[in-house]
Amino acid sequence: MAASEDTITDDGNHTVELTVLDNEESAANGGSAAASSEEITPLLTQIERPKINIFSVSRSRRKPRELVIKAPETEISPVSQFMLWAWSGSRYSGLLCMALSSVIYFVMEILSENFTAQSIPLFETAFVRCTVTLILSYIWLRRIGLPIFGATHPRKLLLLRSLVGYLSLLSFIYCIQRIPFSLAILLSFTTPIMASIVARIILYEKLKITEIGGLACSFSGMLFIFQQMLTTQGTEKTEEASNSSFRGSNHIYAALIGFFSSITGGISYCLIKAAAKATDQPVVTVLSFAILASPAAGICTFAFEEFVLPSFNSLSLMLALGILSFLAEVFLAHGLQLEKINKAANVMFMEAALSQLWGIGTSSIAPSLGRLVGCILILISVSFTMFFGPEKENE
Numbered sequence: 001m002a003a004s005e006d007t008i009t010d011d012g013n014h015t016v017e018l019t020v021l022d023n024e025e026s027a028a029n030g031g032s033a034a035a036s037s038e039e040i041t042p043l044l045t046q047i048e049r050p051k052i053n054i055f056s057v058s059r060s061r062r063k064p065r066e067l068v069i070k071a072p073e074t075e076i077s078p079v080s081q082f083m084l085w086a087w088s089g090s091r092y093s094g095l096l097c098m099a100l101s102s103v104i105y106f107v108m109e110i111l112s113e114n115f116t117a118q119s120i121p122l123f124e125t126a127f128v129r130c131t132v133t134l135i136l137s138y139i140w141l142r143r144i145g146l147p148i149f150g151a152t153h154p155r156k157l158l159l160l161r162s163l164v165g166y167l168s169l170l171s172f173i174y175c176i177q178r179i180p181f182s183l184a185i186l187l188s189f190t191t192p193i194m195a196s197i198v199a200r201i202i203l204y205e206k207l208k209i210t211e212i213g214g215l216a217c218s219f220s221g222m223l224f225i226f227q228q229m230l231t232t233q234g235t236e237k238t239e240e241a242s243n244s245s246f247r248g249s250n251h252i253y254a255a256l257i258g259f260f261s262s263i264t265g266g267i268s269y270c271l272i273k274a275a276a277k278a279t280d281q282p283v284v285t286v287l288s289f290a291i292l293a294s295p296a297a298g299i300c301t302f303a304f305e306e307f308v309l310p311s312f313n314s315l316s317l318m319l320a321l322g323i324l325s326f327l328a329e330v331f332l333a334h335g336l337q338l339e340k341i342n343k344a345a346n347v348m349f350m351e352a353a354l355s356q357l358w359g360i361g362t363s364s365i366a367p368s369l370g371r372l373v374g375c376i377l378i379l380i381s382v383s384f385t386m387f388f389g390p391e392k393e394n395e
Contacts (some may be wrong), residue, residue: 123305137287179255184258202274
Protein backbone atom coordinates (compact mmCIF):
# COMPACT_ATOMS: atom_id res chain seq x y z
CA MET A 1 0.00 0.00 0.00
CA ALA A 2 1.37 3.48 -0.89
CA ALA A 3 1.99 5.95 1.87
CA SER A 4 -0.29 8.98 2.04
CA GLU A 5 -0.45 11.93 4.36
CA ASP A 6 -3.50 14.03 5.08
CA THR A 7 -3.48 17.17 7.18
CA ILE A 8 -6.70 18.44 8.66
CA THR A 9 -6.75 21.84 10.30
CA ASP A 10 -9.54 22.79 12.66
CA ASP A 11 -9.57 26.52 13.22
CA GLY A 12 -5.84 26.51 12.70
CA ASN A 13 -5.16 25.06 16.19
CA HIS A 14 -5.08 21.25 15.87
CA THR A 15 -3.32 19.20 13.24
CA VAL A 16 -3.94 15.49 12.78
CA GLU A 17 -1.54 13.47 10.65
CA LEU A 18 -2.50 10.06 9.31
CA THR A 19 0.23 7.87 7.94
CA VAL A 20 -0.58 4.71 6.05
CA LEU A 21 2.24 2.20 5.51
CA ASP A 22 2.40 -0.53 2.97
CA ASN A 23 3.16 -4.23 3.58
CA GLU A 24 6.91 -3.93 3.11
CA GLU A 25 7.27 -1.26 5.72
CA SER A 26 5.04 -3.17 8.11
CA ALA A 27 7.28 -6.21 7.60
CA ALA A 28 10.29 -4.03 8.28
CA ASN A 29 8.63 -2.74 11.43
CA GLY A 30 7.90 -6.33 12.41
CA GLY A 31 11.57 -7.14 11.92
CA SER A 32 12.55 -4.18 14.01
CA ALA A 33 10.15 -5.33 16.71
CA ALA A 34 11.73 -8.76 16.56
CA ALA A 35 15.14 -7.15 16.73
CA SER A 36 14.02 -5.10 19.70
CA SER A 37 12.71 -8.23 21.37
CA GLU A 38 16.08 -9.85 20.73
CA GLU A 39 17.72 -6.83 22.30
CA ILE A 40 15.45 -7.15 25.32
CA THR A 41 16.11 -10.87 25.70
CA PRO A 42 19.74 -10.47 26.81
CA LEU A 43 18.58 -7.97 29.39
CA LEU A 44 16.17 -10.53 30.78
CA THR A 45 18.82 -13.19 30.84
CA GLN A 46 21.19 -10.82 32.59
CA ILE A 47 18.55 -10.27 35.24
CA GLU A 48 18.20 -14.04 35.71
CA ARG A 49 21.93 -14.75 35.69
CA PRO A 50 22.60 -13.30 39.16
CA LYS A 51 20.06 -15.75 40.57
CA ILE A 52 21.88 -18.64 38.96
CA ASN A 53 25.24 -17.26 40.00
CA ILE A 54 24.12 -16.93 43.60
CA PHE A 55 23.28 -20.61 43.81
CA SER A 56 26.34 -21.63 41.90
CA VAL A 57 28.60 -19.51 44.11
CA SER A 58 27.03 -20.91 47.27
CA ARG A 59 27.68 -24.44 46.09
CA SER A 60 31.24 -23.66 45.16
CA ARG A 61 31.83 -22.18 48.61
CA ARG A 62 30.63 -25.27 50.41
CA LYS A 63 33.06 -27.58 48.68
CA PRO A 64 36.21 -25.80 49.89
CA ARG A 65 34.80 -25.79 53.43
CA GLU A 66 34.29 -29.53 53.27
CA LEU A 67 37.81 -29.94 51.98
CA VAL A 68 39.18 -27.80 54.81
CA ILE A 69 37.32 -29.84 57.39
CA LYS A 70 38.42 -33.16 55.95
CA ALA A 71 42.03 -32.13 55.45
CA PRO A 72 43.08 -32.48 59.12
CA GLU A 73 41.52 -35.96 59.23
CA THR A 74 43.80 -37.12 56.44
CA GLU A 75 46.83 -35.59 58.17
CA ILE A 76 46.41 -37.58 61.42
CA SER A 77 49.28 -39.98 61.84
CA PRO A 78 48.66 -43.70 62.42
CA VAL A 79 50.08 -43.38 65.93
CA SER A 80 47.55 -40.66 66.77
CA GLN A 81 44.72 -42.71 65.30
CA PHE A 82 45.75 -45.69 67.40
CA MET A 83 45.91 -43.52 70.52
CA LEU A 84 42.44 -42.12 69.87
CA TRP A 85 41.09 -45.60 69.22
CA ALA A 86 42.73 -46.98 72.35
CA TRP A 87 41.48 -44.04 74.42
CA SER A 88 37.78 -44.23 73.62
CA GLY A 89 37.16 -45.98 70.32
CA SER A 90 36.94 -49.61 71.40
CA ARG A 91 35.32 -51.79 74.00
CA TYR A 92 38.87 -52.86 74.86
CA SER A 93 39.85 -49.24 75.64
CA GLY A 94 40.15 -49.80 79.38
CA LEU A 95 42.47 -52.77 79.04
CA LEU A 96 44.42 -51.10 76.23
CA CYS A 97 45.02 -48.04 78.41
CA MET A 98 46.31 -50.27 81.18
CA ALA A 99 48.59 -52.04 78.70
CA LEU A 100 49.92 -48.71 77.41
CA SER A 101 50.56 -47.60 80.98
CA SER A 102 52.54 -50.77 81.68
CA VAL A 103 54.54 -50.32 78.47
CA ILE A 104 55.39 -46.73 79.40
CA TYR A 105 56.55 -47.79 82.86
CA PHE A 106 58.68 -50.46 81.18
CA VAL A 107 60.24 -47.83 78.89
CA MET A 108 60.94 -45.66 81.94
CA GLU A 109 62.73 -48.56 83.57
CA ILE A 110 64.90 -49.12 80.48
CA LEU A 111 65.79 -45.43 80.25
CA SER A 112 66.67 -45.15 83.93
CA GLU A 113 68.88 -48.23 83.78
CA ASN A 114 70.77 -47.37 80.58
CA PHE A 115 71.08 -43.58 80.74
CA THR A 116 71.57 -42.83 84.40
CA ALA A 117 74.79 -40.80 84.71
CA GLN A 118 74.40 -39.57 88.29
CA SER A 119 73.01 -40.97 91.52
CA ILE A 120 69.95 -38.93 92.47
CA PRO A 121 68.13 -39.47 95.80
CA LEU A 122 64.71 -41.07 95.55
CA PHE A 123 62.79 -38.19 97.10
CA GLU A 124 64.44 -35.74 94.74
CA THR A 125 63.51 -37.94 91.78
CA ALA A 126 59.94 -38.19 93.06
CA PHE A 127 59.83 -34.40 93.51
CA VAL A 128 60.85 -33.75 89.89
CA ARG A 129 58.37 -36.29 88.51
CA CYS A 130 55.50 -34.98 90.61
CA THR A 131 56.30 -31.39 89.62
CA VAL A 132 56.35 -32.25 85.92
CA THR A 133 53.08 -34.16 86.36
CA LEU A 134 51.55 -31.16 88.14
CA ILE A 135 52.49 -28.77 85.33
CA LEU A 136 51.38 -31.04 82.50
CA SER A 137 48.06 -31.97 84.11
CA TYR A 138 47.34 -28.29 84.76
CA ILE A 139 48.06 -27.43 81.11
CA TRP A 140 45.90 -30.37 79.95
CA LEU A 141 42.87 -29.23 81.92
CA ARG A 142 43.27 -25.59 80.92
CA ARG A 143 43.47 -26.43 77.23
CA ILE A 144 40.28 -28.48 77.24
CA GLY A 145 38.48 -25.85 79.32
CA LEU A 146 37.69 -27.90 82.40
CA PRO A 147 37.85 -26.56 85.96
CA ILE A 148 41.12 -27.32 87.72
CA PHE A 149 39.63 -28.99 90.78
CA GLY A 150 36.63 -30.48 89.02
CA ALA A 151 33.13 -30.48 90.46
CA THR A 152 32.45 -29.86 94.13
CA HIS A 153 31.02 -33.22 95.19
CA PRO A 154 34.03 -35.46 94.31
CA ARG A 155 36.65 -33.28 96.04
CA LYS A 156 36.64 -35.48 99.12
CA LEU A 157 37.42 -38.46 96.92
CA LEU A 158 40.24 -36.52 95.27
CA LEU A 159 41.66 -35.52 98.65
CA LEU A 160 41.54 -39.10 99.90
CA ARG A 161 43.12 -40.33 96.69
CA SER A 162 45.98 -37.83 97.13
CA LEU A 163 46.60 -38.70 100.77
CA VAL A 164 46.47 -42.46 100.32
CA GLY A 165 48.49 -42.32 97.11
CA TYR A 166 51.30 -40.29 98.66
CA LEU A 167 51.28 -42.51 101.73
CA SER A 168 51.79 -45.49 99.43
CA LEU A 169 54.65 -43.70 97.63
CA LEU A 170 56.31 -42.72 100.90
CA SER A 171 56.09 -46.26 102.23
CA PHE A 172 57.54 -47.72 99.03
CA ILE A 173 60.52 -45.35 99.09
CA TYR A 174 61.23 -46.30 102.71
CA CYS A 175 60.89 -49.99 101.83
CA ILE A 176 63.09 -49.97 98.76
CA GLN A 177 65.95 -48.35 100.68
CA ARG A 178 66.07 -51.02 103.41
CA ILE A 179 65.26 -54.40 101.85
CA PRO A 180 66.56 -56.19 98.73
CA PHE A 181 65.39 -54.65 95.50
CA SER A 182 63.80 -57.88 94.25
CA LEU A 183 61.76 -58.28 97.42
CA ALA A 184 60.60 -54.67 97.20
CA ILE A 185 59.50 -55.12 93.57
CA LEU A 186 57.72 -58.37 94.44
CA LEU A 187 55.88 -56.65 97.28
CA SER A 188 54.91 -53.79 94.97
CA PHE A 189 53.34 -56.29 92.56
CA THR A 190 50.99 -57.45 95.29
CA THR A 191 49.23 -54.12 94.74
CA PRO A 192 46.97 -55.50 91.95
CA ILE A 193 45.82 -58.30 94.25
CA MET A 194 45.14 -55.84 97.06
CA ALA A 195 43.27 -53.58 94.65
CA SER A 196 41.01 -56.45 93.60
CA ILE A 197 40.26 -57.33 97.23
CA VAL A 198 39.58 -53.72 98.20
CA ALA A 199 37.39 -53.24 95.12
CA ARG A 200 35.27 -56.18 96.26
CA ILE A 201 34.80 -54.53 99.66
CA ILE A 202 34.48 -50.84 98.73
CA LEU A 203 33.15 -50.82 95.16
CA TYR A 204 31.23 -54.13 95.43
CA GLU A 205 32.85 -55.52 92.30
CA LYS A 206 32.22 -59.21 91.77
CA LEU A 207 35.21 -61.52 91.53
CA LYS A 208 34.74 -64.42 89.13
CA ILE A 209 36.69 -67.63 89.35
CA THR A 210 38.40 -66.89 86.03
CA GLU A 211 39.49 -63.47 87.27
CA ILE A 212 40.88 -64.92 90.50
CA GLY A 213 42.66 -67.56 88.43
CA GLY A 214 44.16 -64.87 86.20
CA LEU A 215 45.55 -62.93 89.15
CA ALA A 216 46.90 -66.12 90.73
CA CYS A 217 48.55 -67.14 87.46
CA SER A 218 50.22 -63.76 87.05
CA PHE A 219 51.50 -63.63 90.63
CA SER A 220 52.77 -67.20 90.32
CA GLY A 221 54.75 -65.98 87.34
CA MET A 222 56.22 -63.24 89.52
CA LEU A 223 57.31 -65.85 92.06
CA PHE A 224 59.02 -67.89 89.34
CA ILE A 225 60.81 -64.78 88.06
CA PHE A 226 62.12 -63.54 91.40
CA GLN A 227 62.73 -66.90 93.07
CA GLN A 228 66.41 -67.09 92.18
CA MET A 229 66.99 -63.39 92.75
CA LEU A 230 65.41 -63.56 96.18
CA THR A 231 67.55 -66.53 97.26
CA THR A 232 70.83 -64.99 96.07
CA GLN A 233 70.14 -61.51 97.41
CA GLY A 234 68.76 -62.98 100.62
CA THR A 235 72.01 -64.81 101.38
CA GLU A 236 74.07 -61.72 100.54
CA LYS A 237 71.86 -59.58 102.75
CA THR A 238 72.18 -62.10 105.58
CA GLU A 239 75.96 -62.04 105.39
CA GLU A 240 76.01 -58.24 105.35
CA ALA A 241 73.61 -58.16 108.27
CA SER A 242 75.74 -60.50 110.36
CA ASN A 243 78.86 -58.49 109.68
CA SER A 244 77.28 -55.12 110.42
CA SER A 245 75.16 -56.26 113.38
CA PHE A 246 72.03 -55.81 111.33
CA ARG A 247 68.94 -57.00 113.15
CA GLY A 248 66.44 -59.22 111.38
CA SER A 249 63.60 -57.37 113.04
CA ASN A 250 64.48 -54.25 111.04
CA HIS A 251 64.37 -56.29 107.86
CA ILE A 252 60.93 -57.64 108.73
CA TYR A 253 59.77 -54.17 109.71
CA ALA A 254 60.79 -52.76 106.31
CA ALA A 255 59.03 -55.65 104.55
CA LEU A 256 55.86 -54.89 106.51
CA ILE A 257 56.13 -51.26 105.44
CA GLY A 258 56.38 -52.47 101.84
CA PHE A 259 53.28 -54.63 102.32
CA PHE A 260 51.51 -51.62 103.80
CA SER A 261 52.51 -49.68 100.66
CA SER A 262 50.78 -52.35 98.56
CA ILE A 263 47.60 -52.14 100.62
CA THR A 264 47.44 -48.35 100.38
CA GLY A 265 48.24 -48.61 96.68
CA GLY A 266 45.26 -50.93 96.19
CA ILE A 267 43.02 -48.51 98.06
CA SER A 268 44.39 -45.69 95.92
CA TYR A 269 43.40 -47.56 92.74
CA CYS A 270 39.82 -47.85 93.98
CA LEU A 271 39.74 -44.15 94.84
CA ILE A 272 41.14 -43.29 91.40
CA LYS A 273 38.34 -45.26 89.76
CA ALA A 274 35.65 -43.65 91.92
CA ALA A 275 37.02 -40.11 91.47
CA ALA A 276 37.54 -40.52 87.71
CA LYS A 277 33.95 -41.69 87.30
CA ALA A 278 32.65 -38.84 89.48
CA THR A 279 34.59 -36.14 87.61
CA ASP A 280 34.44 -37.85 84.19
CA GLN A 281 38.03 -36.76 83.65
CA PRO A 282 40.95 -38.97 84.76
CA VAL A 283 43.46 -36.12 84.54
CA VAL A 284 41.79 -34.48 87.55
CA THR A 285 42.84 -37.43 89.71
CA VAL A 286 46.41 -37.08 88.44
CA LEU A 287 46.41 -33.36 89.21
CA SER A 288 45.04 -33.83 92.72
CA PHE A 289 47.80 -36.31 93.54
CA ALA A 290 50.51 -34.05 92.11
CA ILE A 291 49.28 -31.02 94.06
CA LEU A 292 49.93 -32.86 97.33
CA ALA A 293 52.87 -35.05 96.29
CA SER A 294 55.03 -32.36 94.71
CA PRO A 295 55.47 -30.08 97.76
CA ALA A 296 55.53 -33.05 100.14
CA ALA A 297 58.32 -34.74 98.16
CA GLY A 298 60.19 -31.44 98.07
CA ILE A 299 60.00 -31.15 101.86
CA CYS A 300 61.15 -34.75 102.30
CA THR A 301 64.04 -34.12 99.91
CA PHE A 302 65.56 -31.47 102.17
CA ALA A 303 64.43 -33.07 105.44
CA PHE A 304 65.59 -36.69 105.02
CA GLU A 305 68.15 -36.60 102.21
CA GLU A 306 70.96 -34.45 100.94
CA PHE A 307 70.03 -32.44 97.89
CA VAL A 308 72.14 -33.31 94.85
CA LEU A 309 72.42 -30.74 92.08
CA PRO A 310 71.77 -32.75 88.90
CA SER A 311 73.88 -32.32 85.80
CA PHE A 312 72.38 -31.34 82.46
CA ASN A 313 72.13 -34.95 81.29
CA SER A 314 70.62 -36.11 84.58
CA LEU A 315 68.13 -33.25 84.60
CA SER A 316 67.12 -33.98 81.00
CA LEU A 317 66.60 -37.63 81.87
CA MET A 318 64.55 -36.71 84.95
CA LEU A 319 62.34 -34.39 82.89
CA ALA A 320 61.83 -37.05 80.21
CA LEU A 321 60.92 -39.61 82.87
CA GLY A 322 58.54 -37.07 84.40
CA ILE A 323 56.72 -36.65 81.07
CA LEU A 324 56.49 -40.42 80.60
CA SER A 325 55.29 -40.78 84.19
CA PHE A 326 52.50 -38.29 83.52
CA LEU A 327 51.36 -40.21 80.44
CA ALA A 328 51.50 -43.52 82.31
CA GLU A 329 49.41 -42.16 85.18
CA VAL A 330 46.82 -40.69 82.80
CA PHE A 331 46.45 -44.00 80.96
CA LEU A 332 46.31 -45.82 84.28
CA ALA A 333 43.54 -43.58 85.61
CA HIS A 334 41.53 -43.86 82.39
CA GLY A 335 41.94 -47.63 82.31
CA LEU A 336 40.69 -47.92 85.88
CA GLN A 337 37.81 -45.63 85.00
CA LEU A 338 36.61 -47.81 82.12
CA GLU A 339 37.37 -51.35 83.27
CA LYS A 340 36.86 -53.51 86.33
CA ILE A 341 39.75 -53.22 88.72
CA ASN A 342 40.58 -56.92 88.90
CA LYS A 343 40.90 -57.14 85.11
CA ALA A 344 42.76 -53.86 84.79
CA ALA A 345 45.10 -54.79 87.63
CA ASN A 346 45.99 -58.12 86.03
CA VAL A 347 47.33 -56.31 82.95
CA MET A 348 49.84 -54.48 85.15
CA PHE A 349 51.88 -57.67 85.54
CA MET A 350 52.86 -57.28 81.90
CA GLU A 351 55.52 -54.77 82.93
CA ALA A 352 57.48 -57.40 84.85
CA ALA A 353 57.36 -59.87 81.96
CA LEU A 354 58.53 -57.28 79.45
CA SER A 355 61.37 -56.24 81.74
CA GLN A 356 62.60 -59.82 82.13
CA LEU A 357 62.35 -60.56 78.41
CA TRP A 358 64.26 -57.38 77.61
CA GLY A 359 66.97 -58.29 80.09
CA ILE A 360 67.30 -61.77 78.63
CA GLY A 361 67.35 -60.41 75.08
CA THR A 362 70.06 -57.85 75.86
CA SER A 363 72.08 -60.38 77.93
CA SER A 364 71.86 -58.17 81.02
CA ILE A 365 69.98 -60.95 82.84
CA ALA A 366 71.05 -64.57 82.76
CA PRO A 367 68.30 -66.71 81.21
CA SER A 368 66.83 -69.43 83.39
CA LEU A 369 63.94 -71.83 83.27
CA GLY A 370 62.19 -70.09 86.15
CA ARG A 371 62.25 -66.70 84.44
CA LEU A 372 60.96 -68.10 81.17
CA VAL A 373 58.18 -70.02 82.90
CA GLY A 374 57.24 -66.93 84.87
CA CYS A 375 57.11 -64.72 81.76
CA ILE A 376 55.02 -67.30 79.91
CA LEU A 377 52.53 -67.54 82.78
CA ILE A 378 52.16 -63.76 82.95
CA LEU A 379 51.75 -63.35 79.20
CA ILE A 380 49.16 -66.14 79.04
CA SER A 381 47.17 -64.61 81.89
CA VAL A 382 47.33 -61.08 80.46
CA SER A 383 46.42 -62.29 76.97
CA PHE A 384 43.43 -64.18 78.31
CA THR A 385 42.26 -61.05 80.15
CA MET A 386 42.81 -58.82 77.11
CA PHE A 387 41.05 -60.95 74.52
CA PHE A 388 38.34 -62.72 76.51
CA GLY A 389 37.65 -60.38 79.42
CA PRO A 390 35.48 -57.71 77.70
CA GLU A 391 33.52 -60.30 75.71
CA LYS A 392 32.54 -62.22 78.80
CA GLU A 393 31.70 -59.02 80.59
CA ASN A 394 29.39 -57.93 77.79
CA GLU A 395 27.67 -61.27 77.81
